[in-house]
Amino acid sequence: MASSIPILSEDQLLCSICLDVFTDPVSTSCGHNFCKSCLTGHWDNSDRWKCPLCNKIFENRPDLSVNTFISETATRFKKSVEMKAKKAAEENPNNPTKVTCDACTGLKMKSVKMCLNCGISYCETHLEPHKNIPILKKHKLIDPVENLVDYICKKHERPLELFCRDDQTCVCLLCTVTDHKTHNTVPIEEESEEMKTHMKKTQTDLQKMIQHRLEKTEKIKKSLELSKKSTEDETAC
Numbered sequence: 001m002a003s004s005i006p007i008l009s010e011d012q013l014l015c016s017i018c019l020d021v022f023t024d025p026v027s028t029s030c031g032h033n034f035c036k037s038c039l040t041g042h043w044d045n046s047d048r049w050k051c052p053l054c055n056k057i058f059e060n061r062p063d064l065s066v067n068t069f070i071s072e073t074a075t076r077f078k079k080s081v082e083m084k085a086k087k088a089a090e091e092n093p094n095n096p097t098k099v100t101c102d103a104c105t106g107l108k109m110k111s112v113k114m115c116l117n118c119g120i121s122y123c124e125t126h127l128e129p130h131k132n133i134p135i136l137k138k139h140k141l142i143d144p145v146e147n148l149v150d151y152i153c154k155k156h157e158r159p160l161e162l163f164c165r166d167d168q169t170c171v172c173l174l175c176t177v178t179d180h181k182t183h184n185t186v187p188i189e190e191e192s193e194e195m196k197t198h199m200k201k202t203q204t205d206l207q208k209m210i211q212h213r214l215e216k217t218e219k220i221k222k223s224l225e226l227s228k229k230s231t232e233d234e235t236a237c
Helices: 036-044 068-091 128-132 189-236
Strands: 025-027 034-035 114-115 120-124 161-163 169-171 185-187
Touching: 025 036, 034 036, 128 161, 161 189, 185 189
Parallel strands: none
Antiparallel strands: 025 034, 114 120, 161 169, 161 185
16 A cells, blocks of 8 residues: 655755746756746746756756656645645635735635745745745745735835834835935834834833823712711711
8 A cells, every 4th residue: 555645845846946836847867856837948048058956057958858756746735735725715614815825826725924025925835945945035024914015115116124213114125225325224023023112111101090090080089978978967967
């Protein structure tokens, strides 16, 4: 009986060019795998035929044949992901996912992060390259939002990574060398933490003020009651 455990891990089933699960995977002589259309397109726009990963140069353009083993494994993986997504949707019919993965080609999985640099959202599986590939680790990731355009600089079309304290607005890196060159800018995360601390202190101060007023009101109430009782006693005499 064949084992149900996949021989290849999830990250080994992702094409390093499109960052999606392989479609018609082909293998180079140096041992690297790519989607056939991705590698063909890469070579069509290059003056040399070389491996996109290790840069090995081929004297003649290699004939590409689909790697049936990897293709079948990738197909099984895609079906497994679709089945999990379908099951999750059936188990939570009243809780539809508003933000889905833009990289999913079949049934859309729930988005766990959005990349401001790529401009798209990713599910847990398609987010893996951003966790493992050095250049992608530098990308700005945020929690899923419906209007990603609100987090992109309208002037420079770059991620809004900084906060300008002078103008009280979010800015991108290019803004800091143009319109906000002499302004006091800090990372959004730093400003967010400072605002949370400030709001917490304000809330604490507000609670103290409310408590103080309640105590003062109670004292006034008791004073009025004593005054009323004293007046009634004098009247009785």
